[in-house]
Amino acid sequence: MAIIPVVPPLPDSLSFAGKSAVVTGANGGLGLAAALHLVQRNIATIILAAKRPETPYSPTPSFKSSPTSPPSSFMSLTLHAHPRSHPSRPKVLAEIPTLNIVILNAGMGSMDWKLTPEAETEEVFQVNFLSNAILSVRLLPLLRSSAESSCETSHLSIVGSRAIVVHSFTKQPVPDTSSVFAFVNDRAHFRALMRYSDSKLLVSMWVHELGKHVDPSLVIVNNVCPGMVKTNIDVNQPWWVRRIMGPLRWLAGRSTEVGARTLINAISAGKETHGEMLFDFTVWRNKFLEKEQGQKMEKKVWKETLAAAETSAPGSVEEAKLRD
Numbered sequence: 001m002a003i004i005p006v007v008p009p010l011p012d013s014l015s016f017a018g019k020s021a022v023v024t025g026a027n028g029g030l031g032l033a034a035a036l037h038l039v040q041r042n043i044a045t046i047i048l049a050a051k052r053p054e055t056p057y058s059p060t061p062s063f064k065s066s067p068t069s070p071p072s073s074f075m076s077l078t079l080h081a082h083p084r085s086h087p088s089r090p091k092v093l094a095e096i097p098t099l100n101i102v103i104l105n106a107g108m109g110s111m112d113w114k115l116t117p118e119a120e121t122e123e124v125f126q127v128n129f130l131s132n133a134i135l136s137v138r139l140l141p142l143l144r145s146s147a148e149s150s151c152e153t154s155h156l157s158i159v160g161s162r163a164i165v166v167h168s169f170t171k172q173p174v175p176d177t178s179s180v181f182a183f184v185n186d187r188a189h190f191r192a193l194m195r196y197s198d199s200k201l202l203v204s205m206w207v208h209e210l211g212k213h214v215d216p217s218l219v220i221v222n223n224v225c226p227g228m229v230k231t232n233i234d235v236n237q238p239w240w241v242r243r244i245m246g247p248l249r250w251l252a253g254r255s256t257e258v259g260a261r262t263l264i265n266a267i268s269a270g271k272e273t274h275g276e277m278l279f280d281f282t283v284w285r286n287k288f289l290e291k292e293q294g295q296k297m298e299k300k301v302w303k304e305t306l307a308a309a310e311t312s313a314p315g316s317v318e319e320a321k322l323r324d
């Protein structure tokens with residue numbers, strides 16, 4: 001009996017010919033597997049973003065050995081950095097005229113309370129949520145203009161997690177008087193076991209709001225969970241988590257090739273996924289976002305994220321046409 005549902009193969013007819021894509025966290029795991037799917041399906045240009053793009057995995061052997069490999073560029077990307085230090089548009093993107101697909105896949109799991117050196121925000125919040133949200137603001141104008149010039153919808157998908165089913169905000173609500181960011185960056189509210197799912201819940205709120213502010217005929221935005229996959233995602237977890245998760249992933253986890261199909265489906269999916277969370281290929285509605293508490297929190301997350309994006313690059317929110 002299968003413990004997790006089977007992910008069907010991608011359709012043979014799926015092709016990305018003529019398109020340009022960015023994949024983050026592309027040096028391994030799901031990011032590299034998603035990039036390989038795109039290459040096998042004739043992507044025209046691919047930009048692989050990784051923390052250390054100069055390390056031996058780039059260009060990856062899989063890319064080098066393929067005679068049909070598309071032009072690929074490597075973009076240095078660290079999500080630990082304070083948003084202020086992100087350039088308004090990474091240099092490598094300034095060199096490409098169009099961008100049709102973005103997969104914001106990079107992420108981490110950890111139960112340690114750690115502050116990012118520059119931003120002094122809590123690390124998992126910064127890496128999984130805030131930096132990805134700000135990146136999406138920065139990339140929207142190019143995704144939108146590319147859709148307008150090609151008359152084909154662009155796609156932006158952020159990798160999330162089913163773990164959001166269990167988060168800390170029901171038991172420990174953000175008070176009406178407090179900002180969400182101040183709350184999650186206060187050590188007194190750090191729930192180690194829940195921090196990963198809390199960060200991914202913020203991602204799903206951000207995507208849900210983006211869905212209300214971005215025209216899906218130009219850019220479809222969504223959030224996707226690939227299920228349990230055999231990757232290095234537990235590398236920063238305490239030994240006892242690795243001791244449990246290692247055998248579990250080995251027994252029941254998907255291969256990266258299979259898990260990454262869900263990412264490729266997300267960036268090929270239609271308007272029914274706009275602003276939504278996908279568990280594998282299926283839209284999943286989060287009941288928390290239908291409650292007053294969840295709705296209030298989502299509005300705050302939206303406003304605070306736009307403010308952070310604006311601080312990071314003045315004018316970027318206007319450029320992304322994301323004003324309330």
Ligand SMILES: NC(=O)c1ccc[n+]([C@@H]2O[C@H](COP(=O)([O-])OP(=O)(O)OC[C@H]3O[C@@H](n4cnc5c(N)ncnc54)[C@H](OP(=O)(O)O)[C@@H]3O)[C@@H](O)[C@H]2O)c1
Pocket residue numbers: 024025026027028029030031050051052077078079080105106107108127159160161162225226227228229230231232233234
């Ligand atoms: N595996 C699963 O079961 C599973 C389930 C649900 C969701 N996910 C999500 O899937 C995504 C991909 O994870 P994975 O499973 O493929 O794990 P992975 O093999 O550990 O890949 C994570 C990627 O994110 C990059 N990354 C981590 N911290 C970063 C930072 N501060 N700045 C820039 N890049 C950073 C990593 O780069 P380095 O290698 O250089 O650190 C790596 O490329 C994550 O968002 C994860 O939360 C995974």
